Structure formats: structure tokens, C-alpha cells
Amino acid sequence: xxxxxxxxxxxxxxxxxxxxxxxxxxxxxxxxxxxxxxxxxxxxxxxxxxxxxxxxxxxxxxxxxxxxxxxxxxxxxxxxx
Numbered sequence: 327x328x329x330x331x332x333x334x335x336x337x338x339x340x341x342x343x344x345x346x347x348x349x350x351x352x353x354x355x356x357x358x359x360x361x362x363x364x365x366x367x368x369x370x371x372x373x374x375x376x377x378x379x380x381x382x383x384x385x386x387x388x389x390x391x392x393x394x395x396x397x398x399x400x401x402x403x404x405x406x407x
Contacts, residue, residue: 334342
């Protein structure tokens, strides 16, 4: 028993080609819509980017902070005997 599944008439071939073209066009439209929604100009806009938070552990900041903290300390009163 032979199945002649790929032996299509001229009209059936046209339907298959038309269906493939419609699917291809729909896929291209979806792709184009996704590309337009994610615009690189919006992603690179500096005003849209979040500002980074300052880091507590920056290199070389430990020395400066310790010197500043010593200069801002209030001397404690000493009791005399």
C-alpha cells in the first residue's frame, strides 16, 4: 500500500505555498513589532538609567574616613583627682 501524501494537485500546491507565505509574513510582523518595542535608543538613554548607589567599601576611602572621624571627635572631659 503506497501513500501518495506528497503528490499534490496544482490547487493543493497553491494552498500549501499560500499558507507558508501567510505564516512567514505573520512571523516577520511579530519580529518587527518586538524590535520596535525594544528600541536601543530608549535603552541607552542616560536619563532612563538608574543612578548607582555609592559604595561603602571604595578603595582608599578607609584611610580618609578614619582621619576625618578623629578630627571630628569631641574630647571627653577628664576628671581631676
